[in-house]
Amino acid sequence: GFPPPCLSRNPSFLGRVILLAAAAATLSSPAMAAAAGDGAGDFSFAAEYDGPPLPYSLPRAIPLDLSHIPLASLSSPPASPSASSSPLPVVRPLTPSSLCSTVHSHAHPVPRSAAPAPAGGAAVVDSPTSVIENHHAAAHHSAELPSSPSDVEGPDEAGRPALPPKPHQPVVTFAETSGSLLQTSDDEDEFEEEEDDDDDDAAARAARPRAAGQTSGSFSPAHIESGSRRGAKSRGCYKCGKGGGFWSRGDKESCLACGARYCSGCVLRAMGSMPEGRKCLECIGRPVAESRRDVLGQGSRVLRRLLSAAELELVMKSERECPANQLRADDVYVNGLSLLSEELVILQGCPCPPPRLRPGFYWYDKVSGFWGKEGHKPHCIISPNLNIKGFLHQKASNGNTGILINGREITKSELQMLKLAGVQCAGKPHFWVNADGTYQEEGQKTVKGKIWDKPIVKLLSPVLSLPTPNKAANQCGEEAVHMVNRAVPDYLEQRTVHKLLIVGSGASTILKQVKYLFMDKPFTVDEREDLKLIIQSNIYNYLGILLEGRERFEEEASNDRRKISQCDPSSSGRDESGFCDGTTQYSLIPRLKAFSEWILKAMALGNLEDIFPAASREYAPLVEELWKDPAIQATYKRRNELPFLPPAANYFLEKAVDISRPEYELSDMDILYADGITSSDGLASTEFSFPQMPFDAQGVDEYDPQDALIRHQLIRINNRGLHENCKWLQMFDDVRLVIFCVAASDYDEYYEDANGTIVNKMIESRQLFESIVLHPTFEQMDFLLVFTKFDLLDQKIDKSPLTSCDWFDDFTPLLSRNLMNGSSRSTRSSHSGATLSQMAVHYMGVKFKRLFRSLTERKLYVSHVNALDEASVLSVIRYGREIVKWEEEKPVFGASETTYSEEPSSYLADV
Amino acid sequence: MASVAELKEKHAAATASVNSLRERLRQKRERLLDTDGEASPPPPSARELKRVARYSKTQGRAAVSFNSTDLVCCRTLQGHSGKVGADELTLISLPQFWRSILRTGDRQVISMGRLPFQVLSWLVVYSLDWTPEKNWIVSASQDGRLIVWNALTSQKTHAIKLHCPWVMTCAFAPNGQSVACGGLDSACSIFNLNSQPDRDGNMPVSRILTGHKGYVSSCQYVPDQETRLITSSGDQTCALWDVTTGQRISIFGGEFPSGHTADVLSVSINSSNSNMFVSGSCDATVRLWDIRIASRAVRTYHGHEGDINSVKFFPDGQRFGTGSDDGTCRLFDMRTGHQLQVYSREQDRNDTELSTVTSIAFSISGRLLFAGYSNGDCYVWDTLLAEVVLNLGNLQNSHDGRISCLGLSSDGSALCTGSWDKNLKIWAFSGHRKIV
DSSP states (O other), rough: OOOOOOGGGGGGHHHHHHHHHHHHHHOHHHHHHHHHHHHGGGGOOOOOOOOOSSSSSOOOOOOOOOOGOOOOOOOOOOOHHHHHOOOSSOOOOHHHHHHHHHHHHHOOOSSSSOOOOOOOOOGGOOOOOHHHHHHHHHHHHHHGGGGGGTTSSSSTTTOOOOOOOOOTSSSSSTTTOOOOOOOSSSHHHHHHHHHHHHHHOOOHHHHSSSOOOOOOOHHHHHTTTTOSSOOOOOOOOTTTSOOOOOTTSSSSSTTTTTOEEEEEETHHHHHHHHBBBBBOOGGTTTTGEEEGGGGGTTOOHHHHSSOOOHHHHHHEEEHHHHHGGGGOGGEEEEEEEEOOOOHHHHHSSSSSOTOOOSSSEEEEEEOEEEETTTTTTTEEOHHHHHHSSSOTTTTTOOOOOOOOOOTTTTOHHHHHHHHHTTOOOHHHHHHEOOOSSSSEEEEETSSSEEEEGSSHHHHHHTTTTTOOOHHHHHOOOHHHHHHHHHHOHHHHHTTTEEEEEEETTHHHHHHHHHHHHHHHHOOOHHHHHHHHHHHHHHHHHHHHHHOOOOHHHHHHHHHHHHEEEEEHHHHHHSSSSHHHTOOOOTTTOOHHHHHHHHHHHHHHOHHHHHHHHHEEEEEEEHHHHHHHHHHHHHHTTTTTTTSSOOHHHHHHHHTTHHSSTTTOOOOOOHHSSOOOOOSSSOOEEEEEOOOOOOOSSSSSOOOHHHHHHOOOOOOOOOOOGOOOOOOOGGGGGTTTEEEEEEGGGGGGEEEEEEOOOOOEHHHHHHHHHHHHHHHHGGGTOOOEEEEEOHHHHHHHTTTSOGGSSSTTTTTOOOOOOOHHHSOOOTSOTTTTTHHHHHHHHHHHHHHHHHHHHHHSSOOOOOEOTTOOOHHHHHHHHHHHHHHHHHHHHHHHTTTTTTHHHTGGHHHHHOO | OOOHHHHHHHHHHHHHHHHHHHHHHHHHHHHHHTTOOOOOOOOOHHHHHHHHHHHEEEEEOHHHOOOOTEEEEEEEEEOOSOOOOEEEEEEEEOOOHHHHHHOOOOEEEEEETEEEEEEEEOOOOOOSSSOOOOEEEEEETTTTTTEEEEETTTEEEEEEEOSSSOEEEEOOOSSEEEEEEEETTSSSEEEESOOOOOOOSOOOEEEEEEEESSEEEEEOOOOTTTTTTEEEETTTTEEEEEEETTTTEEEEEETTTTSSSSSOOOEOOOOOOEEEEEEEESSEEEEEEEEBBOOOSHHHHHEOSSOEEEEOOOOTEEEEEEETSSSEEEEEETTTEEEEEEEOOOOOOSSSSOOEEEEEEEEESSEEEEEETTOOOOOEEEETTTEEEEEGGGGGTTSSSEEEEEOOTTTTTTEEETTTSSSSEEEEOOOTTTOO
C-alpha cells in the first residue's frame, strides 16, 4: 500500500537537487543560511522508508530526471532597492503562480517588454513545463525573491514558511525556504499528463522516455493553456529537457526571436516548417532579437545535418527575406527622425551601407558620408548624399572641441586626426568636408586640401578608431547608379502591389495599351508570335464571313435577275452571254469557289483555327487572289449588311494580303486591333508603376515619391467564362478595384445566345455587371465603369438612336439649337459643351450608377475611353489609381470632408 | 426563313422528348435500385440508404468510432503567403514494415442487395519513427508559388515561382520527379524537380501544355504512365496530354453532345483501370470517360443539385465519390450508375449559408471518407453507414479557414489538408492512446 519511495535510487539526481538547495542557501543572507543549514541535515531523509506500517499515507517522492527538466539558471544577485532597504532576508510565500511570474520577469528581458513585466502573478497561466520548472526555480530564486517585481506582499510575510497552494496535499520540503521542490505524486502525474496533452506532436510524445511514476491522473484544463514555454532560462533543450548545460557546438539550434534552444532531435518539431527561418512556432511573426541579426541566413551545423541542401537553402532564404525578420524602419533613427521604410531601403541599398545596422539613434552627415551613433564619434563612412530626412545637429556626436565639420561639433579624437592631417585648427574654424575628402572653411571658396592625402592619416585612423573612406564609396559612378536602380526587395514588392481587375469588352485593348504605355518591351517574341497567329486565323474567319455574305448576295442578285428577266424577257436577249449563265458580280471563278467552300465548311465545323494558322503559307496566294477578286470586293463594299463582321475586321481585311503572308510582321496598331492577347485568351496581367513624369499633361498631379514604389497590376479576365456562380473569382479577393468595361457602341448590337434568342449586347453587359457586382467576393469592392469604344459611339450615334436599346428608352437629350443647326452633331458646341455622344455616355453612366446603387447602396465611378488612344487610356488608369488612393485615405479624411468625397464621382462631367 | 422556324420547333420537340425519356430512365433506374421489388415511391435514395445502414448493422458492422485524439495534427506546413488552393499528396516508398502493418487489415465482403461491398477495415496505426524517406507534398497557393514539402521534416524542398499566380491545381508525377500545375492562364505547366534553377533562383518550366480555352481546374497524371496527364478545364472539356511532346492526344467533351455542359472542375482516374476516368462539373453531373474513346462519355451520373467540386475514385475502382456545392457527398457505383450513399450533414447551427464540399478523399480501405467544407469543417464519414466519425474542424490545431483541398498519402497513413488560412496540416492516426 505504500508508494515506493525511490529518491535514493537516483543518487545523482538527488545530489544535484541538494546542490541547488545549497546554492540557494549560500546566496541568501546569513539568517537564511542558518535556516537552510538546519535543514541541511535533513537532506538525507529522502531514503527509502522501511519502518513499520503507518496508519496514514506517506508523502510520496518521485524521482525526477533533472536532465529532462528545464532549469532556470542562476540569476546574478540583483542590486535592487528593496534588498538594500530591508536588512533582513525576506521570504515570500511560494505559490506556483507567483513563481511563474517571478520567473517570467527574469527570463524575458527582451523583446516583448523591456521593463519588468507587471506581474499580475495569479493571472499568469503558465505552460505545464514551466510548472515543474518553477518548483525547482524556487530553490534558488528564493534568494532574490525580495527584488521580484511581483512581490507585492513584501516584508510582511518575512520568515513565514512557504506553503504550497493546495492545503490538503502532503508536501515534501527540503528546507523551509525552498518551497515545494517535489510535489506529491498527484501533482507529479498531473504535470506529466498535461505535458502530454500540450504536446501536439504525437511522435515526440512516444519518443520521449517517460518519467517514472506516471499513472493516469487527473487532467486540469487550467494548465493546458500553452503560454510561453520559455518560462525560465534553461540549460537543457526547451522541448525535451535533455542535454542539461553542456552543449557541444553544433548540437543545438536556438530561436532567433526568443532565444530558446533546442537539441537536434527537437528542433524540427519546435520550429515546424520554419516559414520565417529559425523561430519556434510561437515566435512566428515576432521580430528577431537584434543580437542575432548577424546570423540571419547563415545555416547552422544542426540544420545542415537535419535537412537537405535544397531545404536548408529555402529556409535560409525565407529567413533573410521574410518581412518579419527585416529591420524595422521605425526603430532606426537618423538625425533625430525615424526612418521611413523607403529610406531604409535606400540606406541599405546604397553602395556603401552602414555595416550591421541596428535599431538605434544615428547621425548621418550627408555631405561627407560620415555615419555614427548619436553622441559618438564617426563610426564609418557610407555613401554620401542619400535622400534621408532630418538635419545633422551640432551636438550629434557630442563633441566639445568647438570645431565644426559640416555643422557637427567634432570629438577630441577627430581633432587629433585633423591635426595629424595638417589641418589648421586654430581659432575653432568651421569646415566643410566633402565625400572625396576635400575640405574648405565655411564661407570660403578655396579648397584647402584633402584630408586623406596624407598616408599617416589612413595609418593612424584605426588607432583612434576613426573611419577611413571605403574604396567602394569612391567608385561611385555607374555601379552606384546600378545599385540604386536595383529591384525592390521581394518583401517590399509584395506589400505594395495594387491589383486592378479589368473585365468586359475592350478590356484586352486597354491592357495592351497599358503595356505600351508603361513597359519598355511590351510584348515578347513569343507573345508577338501568338498574336500573329491570332490575327492570321482571324483573317480566315473574316473572309469566311465575307464569303457567306457573298453567297447570300449572289443568290439575291440572281433572284433579282431572274425576276427582271421574267418581267422583261426582251432585255435578256440583249445581255451578254455571262448573264445567261446566272453569274452576277458576286460570282466566283470555280477554283476560288472550291477554296471558299472549304473555308466555309471548316468554319461550320468550328475547326478553322486548327487548320489555318499552320496552313497559311500554303494558302497565302489563294487568299490574295480571293481578296482581289471583284466578287469579294463587291461584297466588302456592302459590309454594313453583314452583322457578324466585327468592326476590327475592316482594319485587318484591308491588309489581308499582307497578313496572310508568312513573312508578315506585326505593327503596334495591329496588336491593338487584334482580338485578345493570347491564343487561349485566358487571364492576362501586366505590372506597371507610374514613372516620375515631369511633363505631366494634367499638371494637377504633383509627384508623390511613394508612387514610384507602388506597383500596379492590371489583371484582365475574359468575360466568356464569367457567370453568376463563378468560383474562381474568389481568387481575386485581394483586388483593390474592379474596372468593368462596357462597349458604348453595344446599345444597338445583338447577338444570338445558346438558346437562339436574340439579346441586346448592352443588356447582356448589364447582366454580367449585375452578376459580378453581386458576387460575394466583390461585396465591398469599388467599381469603376468604363465605357470603351467611345469613338464608335461617336460615329454611329447620329445614325442609330440610343433608344434602340429598351433600357435606354427614356433618353431625351436636350440639344441646344446650335447643335441642332450645326452640320455635324458630333462637333463640339461652344455653348452646351457636350456632344450628343458625350451626353449619351453620361446618360448610360447614370443608368449604371442607379443600377449599382440599387444593388449595393454604394457609389459607382464612371469614365469613358477610346482604347486606341494612348492618352485616354492613361487618364483612365490614373483615375483608377486615384480611386484606390482615395479609398485608402478615406478613413483618414473622415466623413466630414464632403466636398472631397464628391470629387471622384463628378469626374465624368469634367471629361 | 420559314424552314428555320420549323427547324426550331422540331428542335424544341426533340429536346422535350429527350427530357421525358431521361426522366423515364431515371425512374426506371430508381425502381431497379429497389432490390426488394416493391413499387418505388419517389425519394428512394434516402430510404434505400438507411436500409443499407440498417442492414450492415444487423450484419454486425459497428460504426467506426474515433475520439478526438485518434486523429491528430502532427505537422503544420507554413510558408505560403496566400490561400492554399490545391494540393496533391504523395508519400512514396515507405519502409516495408510500415507498409505491411497497413495491409494486414482483415478483409470482409458484405453483400448489400446485389452490390458487393468490399470493406477493408481501417487499421489505425500511428508510428513515431518516420524515417526520412521521400514523403513529399506539393501545394499551390495564390501567392504564386508551388511548394514541394517534405512531409516528415515539414520543410520546403522546392519553392517554384509561377509566372501566373492564379493557380488552381497541382499534381505530382507518379515517379515524383516532376510536378504539374494549372490555373487561370488556361495552360498546364510542368516543372522538372531535378532541373537547375536559373540565375534568379526560379525553376524553369520544362513544358507548357496549351490548348484549353478556359482555366485549367484540375490535373492528374495517369498512374502507370509518367508521360500522360489528364486535365479538366473551364471550357467544358477534359484533355489527355502527352507530357513529353506537349501534344494534346484527345479532347473529351466540347463539340460532342455527350460532353459536359458547364465548367469541369475535377477529374479522377480509376486506380485499377487507368483507361477510365470520371469528371465532375458545374452542370451537376459526373461523366465517365474511356481514354481510348474520346468521342463520347461512357456514362453520365445525375443526382447532385449543385456544382460538383470534387470527384474521387473509391480505392477498389468500382465506385467513386463526389463532393458538391449542395453540401453533400455522394457515392456512385461506376457500372450501374446507382447512387449508393449520400453523406449530408444536418444543418445543426443556424447557418443561413450552406457550406459546400470543397474536396474529398477516401481512406485506403474506403471505409472512411474525408470531406473538406467551405466553413472550415473537415468531416470524416463512415462510408458504409453514412455517419460522421469525426470532425477535424473541432480538433485542436485545426484550420482557421475554409478547407480548400485534401489528400491522402498513397499508403494511407496520413491526411493532408490545405486551407485558406495559408497552412497545410498533416493529420495522422494515433490509435494507441486512450484517455479516460
